[in-house]
Structures are given as structure tokens and as C-alpha cells.
Amino acid sequence: MDSIKVRGGHPLKGEVIISGAKNSALKLMVATLLTDEKLTLTRMPDLADTRFLSGLLNHLGATVERDAASMTLHTARLASAEAPYDLVRKMRASFNVLGPLLARNGQARVSLPGGCAIGARPVDLHLKALEALGAKIELSDGYVEAKAEKGLIGAQIDFPFVSVGATEHAMLAAVLAKGDTVLENAAREPEIQDLADCLNAMGAKVSGAGSSTILIEGVDRLRGAEHAVVPDRIETGTYALAVATAGGEVLLRDAVWKHNTALWDRMSAAGAALKAEKDGVRVIASGDRLAATDMETRPYPGFPTDEQAQFMAAMCVADGRSVIRETIFENRFMHAPELMRMGAKIDLRGNEAIVTGVESLRGAPVMATDLRASVSLVIAGLVAAGETTIGRVYHLDRGFEHLEAKLAGCGADIERIKE
């Protein structure tokens, strides 16, 4: 298994080009199942997760062609309406093929995704949304068997709490339903807006995305389209926190300022300077230690859970005590014990981490159990004295395109060790 070695103590200078958002790209790829014409996605990140999903889509009948930063998907006809366990269990976003398969084929069989390291992550809201749209659903042997032989029918769906995945899944299913669908208490993430834009380019009628009420007027068919994936706000936030922690000044090219305002607010409070520029966002480290700042994760536009681990890494070397509260996932502090092995002082109390900043961290061999946790260890490694080796790099490869090259391009001492 590959690992990444970081030798800390080098401020970051220069620019990083922000890739397309992983969490948008995956749902946009699934939209190929809704049309027999070609869907071309540009600013498409090349990640382990996008490759893995290509495998599942191939199995379902799609051809997937990559050319530099664009991907063309074409599902002229479905080859199968079954998504087997092995192609779903490794990546939860795969479950979102269920709605489109049902919409296109009238029936589908898709493996349940199961739990994952950051929490139980059930799919009850996804299933309730599909049932509201008229699907008959049965669970058997770890599979969801769904039928809508006369097609899906528009409905009013009130989500009891905000779910990004369930909102997207309902959108992907309702675009081809008969009649109107209204989603209440919908997620408002930029990825939802991106999905709506892509579906609309394909001929769907989705309005209100980005607000908590989304209206979908069902259409009979969707056509091919070309769509650029929204820049990755989580990658943006990750590099912004890396600069604020390691020191220096970097332009995050193509980053969208308004997609990270909750982070900018916390980083400014901690003493980093952030500027919206024509080409992206400029991050200028304070030149001194950051000031400890409290933070709580929330659905968008609140502070993203996917930036919590990276923020914690920054607070480990801040001046003072910071209280970090995780409200989205029940088990998302697995980076904390690893950061402590590097000398961080963190007291975990349920969904709160109390971080007392130290003057310096020291490099160590560390291991992480999920994508965002792994990258928080890279950030810690950039500021730590000595060498940090991060194992299980496959987690990083799931969601960060050219991570070592992007950081090395800004002066970090980082390399991948192939095993």
C-alpha cells in the first residue's frame, strides 16, 4: 500500500488549481442513466471514486470515455438494472443509481450501501422519497428491490432533516416522473444547484435548487448535454486551511468565494486573511500562530462536516483553546487520536472535541480511516517538525486529485512512497 511522506516547516507559496467537486461529479455521472443520449462532463476530477463509479455504470450499460479533464457517458440502453453488493458497498454514492434505474426501467435491484467509518449512514430518507414517488420497495438479502411499473408519479416530499444524498436522489428520480414534485427541507449545498443545472441542461424542469424548497416538473424524456462540474469547495477549504496552518500565501484558482463563507468567517476570526479575486480566492497566513476559534458543523450554508478534520488540524497549533462540535455524523473524530500521536492536545467528549493548541507538532507515522481525516494529517504534517508518514493513501486518492503535486507545486516537501 502506498504512503505519503511529508517533511514539515515549509510555508506554501504560489497557486493551486481547484478541481471539479467529487461529491457533485458522482451524482452528475449517475444522470447518464436518465437519457439514451451522450452526457459530457467537463472539469471532471480523475479520482478513485469516479473510476469506481464508472465501473458500476459500465455494468449497467453505460460507456464512459475520458479525455483529459472531460468525461463522456453514454447509456444508449440499459444492460442491467441490478447494482451488486461489490459495486455499491465501497462507495455510498453508488446507491443513487436506484432512482434513475427505476425511472428509466420501471424496476431495479440495488444493494444497500451498509455503514461506513464515519457513522451508520442509513438510507431511510432515500427510500421514503422513492416510495412517495410511487415506488413499491422491498428489502431482501441486503438488496433494495423497487418497482414502479407504470412510472414514477410526482409528489410532495417533506424531509424530516436535511440530507444531501436523499435530496439528490429524489431529484434524479423525479425529473422523469409524471407531474410535479415538491421537495421541502431540501439540502442547499452548491452540489445540489450543480445537479439541477446539469439536469436542466438535459431538458429537466427543476427550480428552487439552492433553497430549501425545490420544484421539479416531470418531463417525458431527457436529452444529452455538456456541463462543467462545480469547483470543489471542500478541496478549496482544505488548501485554504493548509496555507493558514503551514504559513505562506496561495491563490486558489477557480475557487468560488460564496461556497465557503462559513469557513472564511472562522478562518478570519482565527487571523488568516482571505480575498475574493477575479480568478479565485487568495489565502494569506497570519504570519503568526492562528488564534483558537470555536466551530460547529452544520448543513450548508453552515460549516461543512467535510472540512471539520482539516479545521481541527489547524486548531491543534493555534494559540488557545478551541471547541469543535460535529453535528452531522456521529463518529467523525477518528483523526483526533492520530493528531494526538503527533503531539496535539485534544479532549474528546461525545460530539465535542476540545483542542488546546500547542506551539509545535512533531512528525510521526499515522493512519487514517476516511478521506477528510487523512488530509487533516497531511495538514498537520506540513507544520510538524520532522517527518510524517501517512498510511492508507487510498483514502486520499478517493477524493483529492494530484494532492502531492498540488502541494509540492507550492513548496511543500511531500512525496508518495510506492510499495
Ligand code: EPU
Ligand atoms: N441520514 C439518514 N438517513 C438517510 C440519509 C442520511 O439518517 O436516508 C443521515 C446521515 O447518517 C447523516 C445525515 O443524515 O447523519 C446527513 O447525511 P447526508 O445524507 O446529508 O450525507 P450523504 O449524502 O450521505 C454527502 C457527502 C458526504 C458529506 C455529507 C454531508 C457525497 C458522496 N457524500 O453524504 O461527503 O459529508 O453529504 O455534507 O456527496 C466526503 O466527501 O468525505 C463525505 C463523507
